[in-house]
Amino acid sequence: MKNQIVNVPCIKTPIKLCPGFAKKGLADYKLDIVALCGFGCRYCSSNAGNYLRINRKKFADLTEAQLGQRLYPADAPQLSFHWPDVLERLEEQLASKQKSWGRGKTLVFSMLTDGFSPLMVKNGITEGALRMVLERTSFRIRVLTKSAVVGNRKWIEVFSQFPGRFVVGFSTGTIDDEWAQQIEVGTSTPSARLRALRNLQDAGVPTFGMLCPVFPDMLVDNRLDQLIDLVRPQQVEHFWAEPYNDRCNWQIVRDGYAPGSFGYEWMTEAFDADDYDLYSAYAVNLYLWLRERAEQEGWLDKLRYLLYEDKITPEHAARVPDLQGLWLQSKPDERGMSRHATFAALQRESMTFEAA
Secondary structure (H helix, E strand, C coil): CCCEEEECCCCCCCEEECHHHHHCCCCCEEECCCCECCCEECCCHHHHCHHHHHCHHHHHHHHHHHHCCCCCCCCCCCEEEECCCHHHHHHHHHHCCCCCCCCCCEEEECCCCCCCCHHHHHCCHHHHHHHHHHHHCCCEEEEEECCHHHHCHHHHHHHHHCCCCEEEEEECCCCCHHHHHHHEECCCCHHHHHHHHHHHHHCCCCEEEEEEEECHHHHCCCHHHHHHHHHCHHHCCCEEEEECCCCCCHHHHHCCCCCCCHHHHHHHHHHHCCCHHHHHHHHHHHHHHHHHHHHHHCCHHHEEEEECHHHCCHHHHCCCCCCCCEEECCCCCCCCCCCCHHHHHHHHHHHHHHHC
């Protein structure tokens, strides 16, 4: 896929707090170096996020002026919004900071976009931004990407030169390369990402697992166990996972499957027919599957399963024994408790156990 690049105004301060990722246990701060990256993942949450939504008309105007077409991210996976002066903005932000800034904190590279999308790497923006953060701050950098390039010799050497400063992971929720090439447009294939992950692990670079999202067909024919094995949970610091959450893009995701296949039929039934029971069962079954593997193999303390519990039926919630490995993501009540009665009860039980 050849990207269609549009230059848009850069944000003033590229490094920002990221409460959304803090809630997931991923990072305290985030650094994005591009407004819309060169990877057109059709399920990308950024397409429905505040930044692109607020700037929708402005960026569409700029796209039309620069490309001669009025295109939108959700409909044009080849579209990429660049900040041509992002390194200058980052330099300006860091000029007022002490080297100690970020000590004891994690900065994710990147949260809304992929900092290792090809043009960013080719133009030196990726390396320039990372070296600036390394030299001018004390953040630990969590590299989150879908690019297998980080598993090559050059990047392994970069990560190894700065012990304690990097932890690297790949968002990978399928082992189906053919399907991924239709839905995760422009990214490295899942198999290439998993090979890169093993290269990093074998070289001693700290890594994390990121099965986000795990698509429903992975619960068929032992595919989920295959993916878990390839990530090698014993060698990662933490192991994140979550079910696919529809953000008004389920039809695009579904159409990556062959008509009549399990994935195609499941997506249609779950979202076109509004079958909340089917979705709820999938989300809970996925958690229980991961939890059982983690308990059997001794890595339950690493599991961080991200669940929007408001979508879970009482029947399926009753199958969850406790909150081990489970990170609730739905908006809590004013006391910080889940609004879902079953999960709130599990929270109270957990607090009582900890107090005892």
